[in-house]
Structure formats: C-alpha cells, structure tokens
Amino acid sequence: MKKIKPNPNSSEIEKARNLMRWATKAYIATELSSNTKPPDAPGGKATTVEDSHPYASLSLVALDHNATPYMMLSDLADHSQNMAQNPKTGMLFDGTAGYRDPLAGGRVTLIGTMQKVNNDRMLQRFLTRHPASKLYAGFKDFSLYRYDIQEAHLIGGFAKAIWVSAKDFRLDCTKSQELIEAETSIIDHMNSDHSDAISVIAEKTLQLEPSKWRMCGIDPEGWDLHNGHIHARCSFDQLVTNASEARNALVSQTKQARAS
Known part of the structure; x- marks a missing residue:
C-alpha cells in the first residue's frame, strides 16, 4: 500500500475518515475472559487465562457511507465469542504504510461496541470490496457485524492527536x-x-x-x-x-x- 496523501485543505476529521476508507483491514481488541468459551469449543481455549485480558485480532473491514465500520466474522472465532460476552471493542486503522518512520504516519483508534446485524445493502457493499469473502459469506457461522463508534482518537503523527465524538466524526449522509x-x-x-x-x-x-x-x-x-x-x-x-x-x-x- 502506498503512502496515503490526503488533501492538505482537509480537516483532521476528513483526513482520518479518508485513512479509514483506504483501509481493507483493521485491528480489533476484545475482552478475553476465562469463561468466554468452554474447553471443548472449536479451536480450544486459552488454558492459563484465569481472569480478563485484552485480546487483539485482525479482520477485513468495509465502511458504510457515513464511515461506520462493518466486518464479516465467524461466530466461532475467539473475538466473536468475546464480543458476545462483552460488546465493548477497540478498533485500530493503520495508515503508516510507506513511511520511513511508521510513527510519523496516521492512525485512527475507535472506541465503541460491536454487534451482529442483518443488513443486505451493507453485506453487498462488503462483498463488492472483498470479493474473495463470497467464498464463505454463505456459511452459517459467518455474520455481518456493525461497529457503533462512541469516540475516535485521531493521530496524524508526532504531537498530533485529538479525541472526537462519534457525532462529529461520522459523515452526515441525510442528503445522500x-x-x-x-x-x-x-x-x-x-x-x-x-x-x-x-x-x-x-x-x-x-x-x-x-x-x-x-x-x-x-x-x-x-x-x-x-x-x-x-x-x-x-x-x-x-x-x-x-x-x-x-x-x-x-x-x-x-x-x-x-x-x-
């Protein structure tokens, strides 16, 4: 992926949305606890976890027109089972590709919740962006998940970091x-x-x-x-x-x- 070059006249929020719209994947952080899944669950379970721990994973992502992220996840995956217990999820979009010093690049961290949804229009948008996902989109254990943003942390490089509410961050599409x-x-x-x-x-x-x-x-x-x-x-x-x-x-x- 080449270095993302946003319009210099764009606001920090517009630059952050642009970074997210470029992304094909995002990192998610969920809460892994000892009682999230039984020992005989597919893939097993972390046998030494006795309390709660952050659990980071990676998945494909597609944004709706207003910049709401969607993912198609297996219900059997650890992150999906974690979210079934606690929907609070962190999400990271990495826009540092192409930079000699990655920390000089942009990234966006979201705080919010993830929930399973039925949305045929957004499922089609996801599959158009990720055609290979059509291979497993019809599997019974795969579902579309919507990420409801509560707040966004925008980092544009060294000493460039601001928090933005979801209301200010999402694009108003009422006229679109x-x-x-x-x-x-x-x-x-x-x-x-x-x-x-x-x-x-x-x-x-x-x-x-x-x-x-x-x-x-x-x-x-x-x-x-x-x-x-x-x-x-x-x-x-x-x-x-x-x-x-x-x-x-x-x-x-x-x-x-x-x-x-």
Whole structure:
C-alpha cells in the first residue's frame, strides 16, 4: 500500500475518515475472559487465562457511507465469542504504510461496541470490496457485524492527536440517500462502460501500476477501486449527494487525468 496523501485543505476529521476508507483491514481488541468459551469449543481455549485480558485480532473491514465500520466474522472465532460476552471493542486503522518512520504516519483508534446485524445493502457493499469473502459469506457461522463508534482518537503523527465524538466524526449522509441507493448501478455502469476512465485515473492521477482496475464502492467523499489484489481510493474535491453529481465529478476527474 502506498503512502496515503490526503488533501492538505482537509480537516483532521476528513483526513482520518479518508485513512479509514483506504483501509481493507483493521485491528480489533476484545475482552478475553476465562469463561468466554468452554474447553471443548472449536479451536480450544486459552488454558492459563484465569481472569480478563485484552485480546487483539485482525479482520477485513468495509465502511458504510457515513464511515461506520462493518466486518464479516465467524461466530466461532475467539473475538466473536468475546464480543458476545462483552460488546465493548477497540478498533485500530493503520495508515503508516510507506513511511520511513511508521510513527510519523496516521492512525485512527475507535472506541465503541460491536454487534451482529442483518443488513443486505451493507453485506453487498462488503462483498463488492472483498470479493474473495463470497467464498464463505454463505456459511452459517459467518455474520455481518456493525461497529457503533462512541469516540475516535485521531493521530496524524508526532504531537498530533485529538479525541472526537462519534457525532462529529461520522459523515452526515441525510442528503445522500439518492447516491446510496444508486451505488450498485453506478459501479456496474462504470465497470462495464467506462473501464478506460477508471484505468486512466488509476494510472495518471493515483500513479498506480497498469492493471484491470475496477470500481468497488462510491460514497459522498470519493470512490474505491481494486485490481483483485490492491485497493486504492480517489477522493472528490467536494461532497456528492446523488448520481448526477457523482457523474459530473467522475467526468471531471477523467478529463484531468487524461490532460496530465
């Protein structure tokens, strides 16, 4: 993953959301206790744990349009069983790739709770971002989980750290329902009819290697693309709220890329 270069005119909250939207994975911290799972549970249990301990793990992540994280987890996994006992969960997004000194890069730590949900739209968004997950999405023990942010800790490098409430951190999408409803059709249209535009933006604007780049998501702040192995993101200059505004923004980005 290349170094994330946010718009210098963006606020710290916008930079943090951009970092999270770039991410394909996140680290989660749950509470592991001695009574979380029985000894004969699949995978066994930690036999020497007599009280509670923080338990860190890693999973794929996809963000909703307002920046709410979602994960698809196995109910048999230790972190899922931990959350069934105590939904309080920490989440870390790491944006330090490409930095000679990782501590100079950005990261976002979230405090909140994780709960299992049924959300067909968000499940489709997750699978579009992570196509390989379709292999196990239908398994009975896999479920979609939503992370409800309580507060966010934004770290932009040395001596750059602030706490932000969920209300201030999440993107207000009340005026973006048309875009949300049109997302699947926009993605299908771009991938089937404008793959050349996606490629020129990927190669000229984002400086990515030539490949079969495909759009895999769009939200008011930008759009996501991948080639089957690498994910990337292209931000909009201003928020888009509907299909028409998205089209105008994508046309403008394509023209700029071709002129570069």
